[in-house]
Amino acid sequence: MNVASIDWTILGVLFLALLAMAVWINGKCRSVADYLVSGRKVRVWLGMGAGIAGEIGLVTIVGTCEQGYMRGFGFVLIAIMSMMIMVPLFGVFGFGIERFRASKAMSVPQYIEMRYDKRLRIMSGFFNSFAGVLQMCVFPIIGAGFLRVLIGAPEVAFMLGDVAVRSDWVIMGILLTCACIFTFLGGYITLIVTNFFQMIIIMVSLYWLGFELIRKIGVQELWSSLETNHGLSAVYPFTGEAGGYNVIWFAWMILMSILLQFSYGPYLQKYAAMDRPKTVSLSYLVGSLFGSGRTFVIIGFGVAALAMMGPTQPPGVEVSDTVWSSMATPYFLAQHVGPVLMGLLLASLLFADISTTDQYILSWSTSIVNDCICPFKKKPFSPRAHIMAVRLTIIILCVLFFLFGLIYTPTMPIWEFLWSCATVICGTGIAMLFGMYWKRASIAGAYASVLTCLIVPLTDLAARQVWQARGHDSNEYFWLPQTSAFTTFITAIVLMIVLSLMSSKPTKYWDLGKIVKEMNKGQTS
Amino acid sequence: MSELFIQFDPELGFWSPFVYWFVTVSAILCVLFTLVVIVGGVFDLRFLFNALSEEDVDETDDGRVVAQEPGDTGKTGG
Numbered sequence: 001m002n003v004a005s006i007d008w009t010i011l012g013v014l015f016l017a018l019l020a021m022a023v024w025i026n027g028k029c030r031s032v033a034d035y036l037v038s039g040r041k042v043r044v045w046l047g048m049g050a051g052i053a054g055e056i057g058l059v060t061i062v063g064t065c066e067q068g069y070m071r072g073f074g075f076v077l078i079a080i081m082s083m084m085i086m087v088p089l090f091g092v093f094g095f096g097i098e099r100f101r102a103s104k105a106m107s108v109p110q111y112i113e114m115r116y117d118k119r120l121r122i123m124s125g126f127f128n129s130f131a132g133v134l135q136m137c138v139f140p141i142i143g144a145g146f147l148r149v150l151i152g153a154p155e156v157a158f159m160l161g162d163v164a165v166r167s168d169w170v171i172m173g174i175l176l177t178c179a180c181i182f183t184f185l186g187g188y189i190t191l192i193v194t195n196f197f198q199m200i201i202i203m204v205s206l207y208w209l210g211f212e213l214i215r216k217i218g219v220q221e222l223w224s225s226l227e228t229n230h231g232l233s234a235v236y237p238f239t240g241e242a243g244g245y246n247v248i249w250f251a252w253m254i255l256m257s258i259l260l261q262f263s264y265g266p267y268l269q270k271y272a273a274m275d276r277p278k279t280v281s282l283s284y285l286v287g288s289l290f291g292s293g294r295t296f297v298i299i300g301f302g303v304a305a306l307a308m309m310g311p312t313q314p315p316g317v318e319v320s321d322t323v324w325s326s327m328a329t330p331y332f333l334a335q336h337v338g339p340v341l342m343g344l345l346l347a348s349l350l351f352a353d354i355s356t357t358d359q360y361i362l363s364w365s366t367s368i369v370n371d372c373i374c375p376f377k378k379k380p381f382s383p384r385a386h387i388m389a390v391r392l393t394i395i396i397l398c399v400l401f402f403l404f405g406l407i408y409t410p411t412m413p414i415w416e417f418l419w420s421c422a423t424v425i426c427g428t429g430i431a432m433l434f435g436m437y438w439k440r441a442s443i444a445g446a447y448a449s450v451l452t453c454l455i456v457p458l459t460d461l462a463a464r465q466v467w468q469a470r471g472h473d474s475n476e477y478f479w480l481p482q483t484s485a486f487t488t489f490i491t492a493i494v495l496m497i498v499l500s501l502m503s504s505k506p507t508k509y510w511d512l513g514k515i516v517k518e519m520n521k522g523q524t525s
Numbered sequence: 526m527s528e529l530f531i532q533f534d535p536e537l538g539f540w541s542p543f544v545y546w547f548v549t550v551s552a553i554l555c556v557l558f559t560l561v562v563i564v565g566g567v568f569d570l571r572f573l574f575n576a577l578s579e580e581d582v583d584e585t586d587d588g589r590v591v592a593q594e595p596g597d598t599g600k601t602g603g
Contacts, residue, residue: 028577041576045565052562076544189577196566203559210552220531223545227534235537235544286558293555296548 002152002334003342010343011350014201018194018351019181025193026185042192042273047283050192050355051270052291053199057356058143058175058349061298065329068302069311072226072234075299078245078253079292085254091285096262098277099436099512102519106272107363108263108428109371115435115508116443118375124428124450125371132265132364133397135421136357141405143353144171145323150330151346172405176398178350179357183365183394187387188273191358198351203294205348208341209333210297213304216336222300225307252486256419256426259489262436263429264422265363278520305332365393420457423485427453430492438500439509445500452492460484 042050067075089095105111108128113121145168148155153167182194214222226234237245261267271280305328313324337345369389374381381389430449434441460481467477479487529549533541 028574041573043569043572045562046569046573049562049566052559073544073548076547077540080547189573192573193570196570200563207556214528219528223531223533223541227537227541232537232540235540290551290555290558293551293553293558297552297555300548300552 002150002337003346004339006339007343007346010340011347014347015178015350018197021197022182022185022190022194025190028189041275042279043275044279044283044286046192046196047270047274047279048287049199050195051283051287052294053195053202053351053355054266054270054359055291055356056199056202056294056298056352057139058146058353059139060356061349061352062142062146062326064295064298065302065305066326068299069306069328070302070325071237072230072303072306073296073299074230074233074235074237074245076235076296078237078250079295081250082254082257083288083292086257087285087288089258090261091281091288094277094281094284094516096433096436097271097280097284098516098520100262100268100432101271101274101277101280102512102515103436104272106269107367107370108265108268108432109367111432111435112428112446113375115441116431116446120431120443120446120450121371122375123447124431125367125375127450127454128263128265128425128428129364129367129372131421131424132360132367133400135418136360136364136397137401137404138408138417139353139357139360140172140175140401141168141408142326143175143349144168144405145327146330147171147346147349149327150334150349152334169402169406173402175350175353175357176402178354179361180394180398182354183358183362184391187390188269188362191355191362192273195355195359198348198355201344202348202352202355205341205344206294206297209337209345210300212337212341213301217304217307222303222307226303229306229311248480248486249482252482252489255486255489256422259426259429259433260422261429262432263425263427265367266360269363269366270359276519276522277516301333302329305329308332308336361394361397362390365390365397368393419485420461420481423457423488424454426489427451427492430489430496434496434500435509436512439507440500440503441496441509442500442503442505442507444503445496445498448495448499449492452495453488456488456491457485460488 090097100111103111103114105114107125109121109125112124148167148171153171155166155168156164157167157170158165182190233239238247240246274280274283309328309332313328333345369386373389374386380386427450430453431441431446434449435446464477531545533545
């Protein structure tokens with residue numbers, strides 16, 4: 001293995017320190033609101049710091065390094081264009097996200113019940129949780145694969161009778177156990193505090209690694225090899241190459257990003273935990289403006305791998321061709337990262353996984369309990385039973401992810417799978433958005449938007465599978481996945497508007513804009 | 526620092542130096558921003574722990590929507 005004793009020691013000490021902190025924080029949790037949204041006492045810098053750790057997941061690092069290796073910095077221009085839309089919308093005007101915080105809802109489905117009806121809450125809670133959990137199923141096994149290559153562990157860890165126990169499974173089990181422990185102890189309070197300290201370790205490690213790679217390779221060599229290997233597509237995304245980006249792709253990505261701000265559970269739970277609406281938009285603003293730098297540093301690791309190893313798999317490497325692009329960077333880092341930095345890097349990758357997994361798993365567990373179980377109970381849970389229900393759900397989900405990881409075989413690129421799941425969730429975002437701003441947004445319109453974003457993508461996915469099963473090339477399907485998703489969103493929005501205009505029933509709309517102003521002035525809490 | 530001033534492939538025109546400098550400046554700003562977040566976050570941690578120990582516990586604030594009065598368009602427990 002590529003890991004020295006000092007590296008394991010560093011990893012062990014940091015992990016135990018964080019665990020001790022989590023045990024201590026557990027005592028601060030006194031209510032369900034504390035467990036689920038930290039009592040809504042998270043201020044801007046703490047929220048941002050914890051949010052950074054939550055955003056830098058191990059799967060994100062894997063995917064971002066892969067992008068760097070395959071496309072260099074081609075994504076930068078798209079990031080700039082995206083910021084020009086998203087930052088004013090959410091960071092300056094607080095579009096939708098401030099109103100969500102003002103509603104005091106803990107989750108998207110809870111707001112759906114407040115604004116529309118209980119049955120839609122249950123339906124959206126169920127579908128969103130299902131899509132979110134499905135998305136998360138691949139996180140542990142993908143992250144484990146990356147770590148296995150990084151530490152140089154063998155494919156098979158040991159034999160259990162006739163069964164070859166893969167190292168990926170062992171690492172996956174460790175990752176899930178760690179995430180379980182931290183969410184179990186103290187819920188969202190623990191998550192916020194430990195994520196904050198994990199952020200410090202992650203950022204120190206990433207930047208130290210970045211400096212080391214630049215020192216070894218040199219900036220000129222890095223950039224020149226990128227230009228040589230990828231040409232214009234390394235810095236400009238719209239070259240028109242097959243598999244590259246285009247205008248429809250960008251339009252779809254922007255619309256999906258906007259809708260996810262109102263529908264993606266982990267995002268909304270983070271906003272619900274903040275002390276007031278202005279904190280939400282401010283943390284988005286500052287986080288977006290300065291957060292792109294760390295993404296570029298991670299892309300740079302993939303670029304460094306490209307510079308040192310070239311665009312094709314070196315001979316003698318024990319990784320299949322289909323996953324080489326995602327394994328190139330850990331393979332490269334395993335050869336070039338020395339002791340101490342390797343220990344810190346391992347700790348940061350472990351914490352990147354824990355910080356994201358625990359945020360997401362707590363969010364989806366909360367949604368399952370609050371939105372899929374509680375609405376059917378005649379008598380509400382006691383606070384103790386409520387927290388226990390969430391904890392039990394966390395354990396069940398971790399077991400589910402482990403079992404999924406045992407049988408998972410990638411059949412599509414990671415990002416395509418994640419975005420397909422996200423499309424299902426976006427229907428609720430349309431219902432949320434219109435609900436918060438339009439008095440006439442009706443229950444019928446909300447049902448239509450949620451169902452459209454469920455039925456169309458699933459039908460499209462099934463049709464593609466049939467197309468491929470009949471021997472056709474997936475690239476010859478009559479429309480691209482992003483065109484299908486973009487059309488789904490537009491259709492759902494049109495149906496929301498049309499059905500709402502046709503409805504004459506009074507709605508449960510209330511003016512959240514006024515509450516935002518009052519809360520930001522401190523007149524209410 | 527002088528290492529940052531590199532040569533670019535002229536065939537790639539404006540985009541190569543533009544993206545390079547954008548990435549470099551962003552990475553540097555991110556370091557400074559992280560330091561600010563760390564300092565600010567420590568102060569916010571103190572606020573969080575003080576606020577959690579001082580707050581009154583509302584047992585109905587658990588994600589449910591309470592029964593509504595006519596004209597009352599929705600309340601949480603909290």
